[in-house]
Amino acid sequence: MAHDHSHHDHPHDHDASCAHAHARAAALPEALATAQAACAERGVRLTPIRRTVLEALLESHAPLGAYEILDALNAKDADDKPGESKSGRGLAPIAIYRALDFLIEQGFVHKLESRNAFTACPHAHAPHDLVAFLICDACGGVDEVSPAPLAQAVTRMLAQEGFAPRRQVLEITGTCAHCHG
Template sequence: MERTKPEQLLAQAEQLCQQRNVRLTPQRLQVLRLMINQSGAISAYDLLDLLRVSEPQAKPPTVYRALDFLLEQGFIHRVESTNSYVLCHHFEQPSHISALFICDRCGQVMERTSEGIAHNLQQLAQEEGFVLTQSVVEARGVCANCNAVASACSDGC
């Protein structure tokens, strides 16, 4: 998966907010920066702990408001099954359908988007006369790293 540099992502987010005429306040920006520096998913409370390093007065609603904003803008996704949040790597597509692959061992979350998934879901929804507003597909399992560790162990240790 291609990785964009943190500074590029922040600049892209700032630019999109300007275009959409919404305010990326310093707090929202700080929460986004913390999310960008995370390698996987993070819970709101862990995020609050990180935010308190630079903003000791931050409270849970501070984080939730910032997260709601970032969700609305499509900069992050909520991982329902682990009650956490993960950065989206497709800022420019606010309403894409993504598949989140969640590792049960290390908690790493990988996002992949695919036209196929989007198309299938749209079609199924349409058959039911259902209007999709938001869809995230969550798949659980074991990531490549953890799988490699597990199979190395079963061979040797």
């Protein structure tokens, strides 16, 4: 069972000393390398903008909306060269959305429909595997699990119904062990 221990604090309550934030940061280089290798193997390109969006999501231990990603990238761009961005202008929202579409299609990012936000996926599962997100109402944290028995049960149910899924994402809201315990 894949389990993402990179528990997220509420987006407006980041704690850099959080063990989950450290785990997420430690996974970043390997997750980027895995994405790069997967793209090469699949014959697709992890362009600079796609890589930058993925990196922004990997750096955050909270799910981000598209405009939050845009703001973070434009702020980072301005920090790199004060007074001017690398491109000479801010990134356009359409560039972020196109990058997110690619990253979702490749299985590197998931969209949390209930939050209209995106979270990086450091796991090496197939792009269309069943993924369950445990979303904490108290802290905004998101844990990702892919339990084989659940996936098998859903696959059987879909086959019985003759339904061909395009995407399989299950969102479960409640209180995480950190907040509950």
